[in-house]
Amino acid sequence: MNAPETLSRWQQAGSSRVPFWVYTDAQLYQRELSQIFYGKHWSYVGLDIEISNTGDFKLSFIGERQVIMVRDRVAPRDRATDTGIRVVENRCAHRGVRFCQQPQGNARSFVCPYHQWTYKLNGDLAGLPFKDGVKEGDCVNGGMPEGFDLKDHGLIKLRVAVLHGLVFATFSDETEPLEEYLGKDVMPWVNRIFKDKATGAGRQLTLLGYNRQRIPGNWKLMMENIKDPYHPGLLHTWFVTFGLWRADQKSRMVMDGEGRHAVMISRRNEGGANEAVTAGVTSFKANMALNDDRLLDVVPEPWWTIDDPANAGASITPTVTMITLFPSLIIQQQVNSLSTRHIVPRGEGEFDFVWTHFGFADDTPEMTRRRLRQANLFGPAGFVSADDGEVIEFSQDGFRQWGEGGSTLCELGGTGTEMTEHMVTETLIRSMYGYWKKVMGV
Numbered sequence: 001m002n003a004p005e006t007l008s009r010w011q012q013a014g015s016s017r018v019p020f021w022v023y024t025d026a027q028l029y030q031r032e033l034s035q036i037f038y039g040k041h042w043s044y045v046g047l048d049i050e051i052s053n054t055g056d057f058k059l060s061f062i063g064e065r066q067v068i069m070v071r072d073r074v075a076p077r078d079r080a081t082d083t084g085i086r087v088v089e090n091r092c093a094h095r096g097v098r099f100c101q102q103p104q105g106n107a108r109s110f111v112c113p114y115h116q117w118t119y120k121l122n123g124d125l126a127g128l129p130f131k132d133g134v135k136e137g138d139c140v141n142g143g144m145p146e147g148f149d150l151k152d153h154g155l156i157k158l159r160v161a162v163l164h165g166l167v168f169a170t171f172s173d174e175t176e177p178l179e180e181y182l183g184k185d186v187m188p189w190v191n192r193i194f195k196d197k198a199t200g201a202g203r204q205l206t207l208l209g210y211n212r213q214r215i216p217g218n219w220k221l222m223m224e225n226i227k228d229p230y231h232p233g234l235l236h237t238w239f240v241t242f243g244l245w246r247a248d249q250k251s252r253m254v255m256d257g258e259g260r261h262a263v264m265i266s267r268r269n270e271g272g273a274n275e276a277v278t279a280g281v282t283s284f285k286a287n288m289a290l291n292d293d294r295l296l297d298v299v300p301e302p303w304w305t306i307d308d309p310a311n312a313g314a315s316i317t318p319t320v321t322m323i324t325l326f327p328s329l330i331i332q333q334q335v336n337s338l339s340t341r342h343i344v345p346r347g348e349g350e351f352d353f354v355w356t357h358f359g360f361a362d363d364t365p366e367m368t369r370r371r372l373r374q375a376n377l378f379g380p381a382g383f384v385s386a387d388d389g390e391v392i393e394f395s396q397d398g399f400r401q402w403g404e405g406g407s408t409l410c411e412l413g414g415t416g417t418e419m420t421e422h423m424v425t426e427t428l429i430r431s432m433y434g435y436w437k438k439v440m441g442v
């Protein structure tokens with residue numbers, strides 16, 4: 001991706017027409033990996049509850065690089081300031097082997113199978129066989145050169161930031177502090193879910209389970225999907241019919257100062273027919289009813305209400321917030337169901353999508369069961385989310401069948417990138433591509 005003509009290919013002003021090659025160009029994708037995933041951005045790695053004990057580790061990805069999130073030993077005097085959570089690249093410093101093959105486990109150290117180089121939990125090289133050669137009589141055969149220092153040959157260690165139990169990492173020394181990176185407009189919505197109002201610390205989370213799926217589309221399409229408030233009331237029968245997300249609801253579109261992160265905020269209504277939003281909408285099924293209505297047995301929770309960040313003195317009680325943290329994390333609250341969704345790109349035309357469903361340690365057993373039942377709306381075969389995976393595949397198919405000149409038309413609500421108090425807009429998608437163009441130098 002070095003040819004200047006490639007970089008100047010984005011012809012139109014602004015970001016409301018996204019060229020199809022943005023999704024299909026393999027060289028451009030390599031540049032995204034270096035500029036975005038391995039550049040000055042914080043990427044989600046996992047939840048700290050996935051590695052509760054010293055030595056616990058879990059494999060994750062940042063872009064296409066596999067990393068290990070691990071809980072290191074921490075001296076008692078350092079516990080107040082050091083979470084012990086480290087993120088290191090899963091790539092041996094000797095000859096590049098992806099040495100850790102176990103997706104999750106507990107270890108005292110990491111040993112590469114090839115030549116048994118051994119690493120401490122923090123990624124330091126602890127030792128290697130035959131470093132000083134092999135003695136034969138009075139002489140020594142082989143070994144590493146004079147001056148070889150273990151300290152210079154550890155694993156790649158990433159910078160780590162833990163926010164209320166969410167673990168992020170970055171390859172860059174220049175990425176700003178995490179809360180600054182997320183921005184003052186987005187932070188209240190992350191805090192709403194994860195921060196304990198009383199103590200100011202993170203709420204204790206519980207892990208409810210995982211889904212994972214492989215979606216044959218460009219990774220950015222998943223970000224777009226969760227920045228697109230237009231589609232849920234049209235594509236998703238479940239949302240429009242049962243009033244979980246549709247255009248006659250109070251809603252708000254929020255973004256950070258850079259336009260890269262966003263929050264779609266809304267409040268459900270009772271669903272049913274309303275000429276303004278259901279007439280002619282084929283996905284609306286007036287006669288559809290649930291066989292088991294426990295699937296939508298919604299119980300409001302106290303933490304849903306927060307001081308309205310945009311209106312001093314007022315409070316706000318959304319039932320749904322969909323947070324996109326660029327480049328690879330989605331945090332979902334849809335009524336009582338909560339999950340993180342992690343985007344792992346695999347080339348320009350495919351990504352893995354990993355769902356981690358969670359709750360809170362103080363949930364009653366009934367609430368835990370409710371969260372699990374409502375999780376049936378999401379994941380690869382979810383009553384709602386199956387539609388998104390499929391339509392992303394269709395999008396990629398459409399882009400692929402067209403050559404250089406095609407582009408999407410993303411002008412609902414104009415061509416600007418401002419925050420709005422309604423959902424009939426594609427502003428959040430435009431703002432992401434405004435930022436993407438800047439970072440990619442397109």
Ligand code: FES
Nearest residue numbers: 092094095112115
């Ligand atoms: Fe890992 Fe040689 S490649 S020890």
Ligand code: FE2
Nearest residue numbers: 225231232388
């Ligand atoms: Fe959707």
